[in-house]
Amino acid sequence: xxxxxxxxxxxxxxxxxxxxxxxxxxxxxxxxxxxxxxxxxxxxxxxxxxxxxxxxxxxxxxxxxxxxxxxxxxxxxxxxxxxxxxxxxxxxxxxxxxxxxxxxxxxxxxxxxxxxxxxxxxxxxxxxxxxxxxxxxxxxxxxxxxxxxxxxxxxxxxxxxxxxxxxxxxxxxxxxxxxxxxxxxxxxxxxxxxxxxxxxxxxxxxxxxxxxxxxxxxxxxxxxxxxxxxxxxxxxxxxxxxxxxxxxxxxxxxxxxxxxxxxxxxxxxxxxxxxxxxxxxxxxxxxxxxxxxxxxxxxxxxxxxxxxxxxxxxxxxxxxxxxxxxxxxxxxxxxxxxxxxxxxxxxxxxxxxxxxxxxxxxxxxxxxxxxxxxxxxxxxxxxxxxxxxxxxxxxxxxxxxxxxxxxxxxxxxxxxxxxxxxxxxxxxxxxxxxxxxxxxxxxxxxxxxxxxxxxxxxxxxxxxxxxxxxxxxxxxxxxxxxxxxxxxxxxxxxxxxxxxxxxxxxxxxxxxxxxxxxxxxxxxxxxxxxxxxxxxxxxxxxxxxxx
Ligand code: VG1
Ligand code: CO
Numbered sequence: 381x382x383x384x385x386x387x388x389x390x391x392x393x394x395x396x397x398x399x400x401x402x403x404x405x406x407x408x409x410x411x412x413x414x415x416x417x418x419x420x421x422x423x424x425x426x427x428x429x430x431x432x433x434x435x436x437x438x439x440x441x442x443x444x445x446x447x448x449x450x451x452x453x454x455x456x457x458x459x460x461x462x463x464x465x466x467x468x469x470x471x472x473x474x475x476x477x478x479x480x481x482x483x484x485x486x487x488x489x490x491x492x493x494x495x496x497x498x499x500x501x502x503x504x505x506x507x508x509x510x511x512x513x514x515x516x517x518x519x520x521x522x523x524x525x526x527x528x529x530x531x532x533x534x535x536x537x538x539x540x541x542x543x544x545x546x547x548x549x550x551x552x553x554x555x556x557x558x559x560x561x562x563x564x565x566x567x568x569x570x571x572x573x574x575x576x577x578x579x580x581x582x583x584x585x586x587x588x589x590x591x592x593x594x595x596x597x598x599x600x601x602x603x604x605x606x607x608x609x610x611x612x613x614x615x616x617x618x619x620x621x622x623x624x625x626x627x628x629x630x631x632x633x634x635x636x637x638x639x640x641x642x643x644x645x646x647x648x649x650x651x652x653x654x655x656x657x658x659x660x661x662x663x664x665x666x667x668x669x670x671x672x673x674x675x676x677x678x679x680x681x682x683x684x685x686x687x688x689x690x691x692x693x694x695x696x697x698x699x700x701x702x703x704x705x706x707x708x709x710x711x712x713x714x715x716x717x718x719x720x721x722x723x724x725x726x727x728x729x730x731x732x733x734x735x736x737x738x739x740x741x742x743x744x745x746x747x748x749x750x751x752x753x754x755x756x757x758x759x760x761x762x763x764x765x766x767x768x769x770x771x772x773x774x775x776x777x778x779x780x781x782x783x784x785x786x787x788x789x790x791x792x793x794x795x796x797x798x799x800x801x802x803x804x805x806x807x808x809x810x811x812x813x814x815x816x817x818x819x820x821x822x823x824x825x826x827x828x829x830x831x832x833x834x835x836x837x838x839x840x841x842x843x844x845x846x847x848x849x850x851x852x853x854x855x856x857x858x859x860x861x862x863x864x865x866x867x868x869x870x871x872x873x874x875x876x877x878x879x880x881x882x883x884x885x886x887x888x889x890x891x892x893x894x895x896x897x898x899x900x901x902x903x904x905x906x907x908x909x910x911x912x913x914x915x916x917x918x919x920x921x922x923x924x925x926x927x
Contacts, residue, residue: 401871403509439473440493443500474664501628516758575694660762671780682746809877
């Protein structure tokens with residue numbers, strides 16, 4: 381089309397455009413309704429200040445509707461007066477790469493098209509999230525402003541123009557705006573090279589003694605993993621599996637856990653298994669770490685990275701502090717205590733780490749949900765965690781299992797497990813939460829077998845930097861021996877409700893460290909059932925996913 385004119389389109393609000401733990405996530409058909417995406421994008425823009433002439437970064441995890449949505453956003457950004465959009469080639473940018481690019485080029489912010497670990501395809505999920513100029517997820521006050529705007533919106537602006545070529549690197553114009561199609565991997569890879577000892581990792585991966593397997597689950601990290609592990613670090617071809625991003629992730633859940641990353645689990649727990657395995661999620665911000673016939677719990681992984689950080693060039697001067705989400709185990713707290721540094725406990729969701737990172741109070745952050753990251757960007761970062769582990773392995777020359785066991789010997793073991801009940805009827809899930817709430821005032825001092833309740837509360841958080849308050853972030857029931865139960869409902873699902881039960885106990889006795897966590901936590905699992913009546917409320921006799 382030769383004439384590019386700005387159109388103002390009348391619209392009506394859609395209900396329910398409320399961002400959850402990480403952006404707005406809905407089914408693809410919901411997003412494909414006329415004006416649905418446009419309304420939300422305009423609500424984002426209307427909540428920003430001074431964006432005229434500024435730079436926006438746009439990318440996504442490659443799931444179904446990624447390309448269409450990218451074209452719409454580019455035309456809307458042009459019509460709304462942005463000066464430049466940096467967009468990943470083919471519309472692809474992982475969440476950590478987006479954070480990296482926003483920071484490196486001082487962009488105003490970025491839009492990431494992803495529903496992360498949720499399944500994709502034409503009947504799967506789609507999602508959109510906004511990251512601010514620090515590269516991190518928009519804080520609650522920003523997402524609340526977007527939601528408020530979505531409820532009153534009457535029109536949006538879009539440029540009438542032909543689609544942009546997203547496949548060729550370089551600059552082109554869209555109205556008065558420049559569109560720059562950027563290499564999805566280059567900036568991110570450069571940042572990784574600045575943090576890790578690539579020479580040493582290359583030696584580890586090429587001297588013949590060590591084998592690894594990286595499973596990208598047909599999601600966004602495929603191109604990054606090929607470029608970094610196989611091309612740059614010399615790992616043999618085939619090291620990366622499921623490395624081609626597919627719009628439906630090959631029909632799977634791009635969720636790196638023991639259930640959904642079963643291809644990788646089969647390899648690492650099979651015959652002739654390699655020494656190290658890792659998987660990442662839809663948008664590349666999560667990681668699962670496996671050793672030879674060995675699973676590393678994400679809470680332990682955070683603690684081990686912290687304890688070994690000085691072995692890694694980017695962290696050789698030590699850590700300012702560690703931050704973890706509330707349901708994450710206290711393994712990291714023990715490392716922080718020994719290092720004499722602060723440990724912060726935040727609500728679930730990476731957005732709560734942003735202020736601590738910006739203020740220089742925390743260097744490493746982590747969540748039990750396979751999320752680890754640092755102050756190098758403002759998102760959790762899957763491949764960063766894999767490289768961090770490889771760097772440690774290259775220096776220590778021990779197996780993954782030996783490193784974890786040695787860690788437990790020094791610090792004791794925080795037995796930990798998360799039980800997910802997915803696809804629960806929303807009303808019944810809420811009834812379960814209400815049922816537990818009703819008991820909370822009388823729980824303190826009550827005994828369940830050998831366990832005595834020390835406290836029962838609903839976690840609330842006051843941000844130490846800006847004083848903002850977040851309430852009702854999960855029910856905690858702590859026992860006098862230091863063990864605890866946490867219950868909360870997921871804020872990322874799109875169908876019904878997902879109940880998450882988190883279980884933790886501490887075991888200093890080395891002789892007991894090899895117990896199966898489900899056995900070690902057996903008493904707590906029974907108490908959770910007694911208190912929350914999970915089987916009868918959910919109608920399920922076991923969790924859908926156990927981590
Ligand atoms: C889940 C995880 C949380 C994580 C969030 C986004 O949220 O529990 O720790 O930050 O997903 O991760 P919820 O509300 O479903 O428990 V991602 O990789 O999906 O952006
Ligand atoms: Co993710």
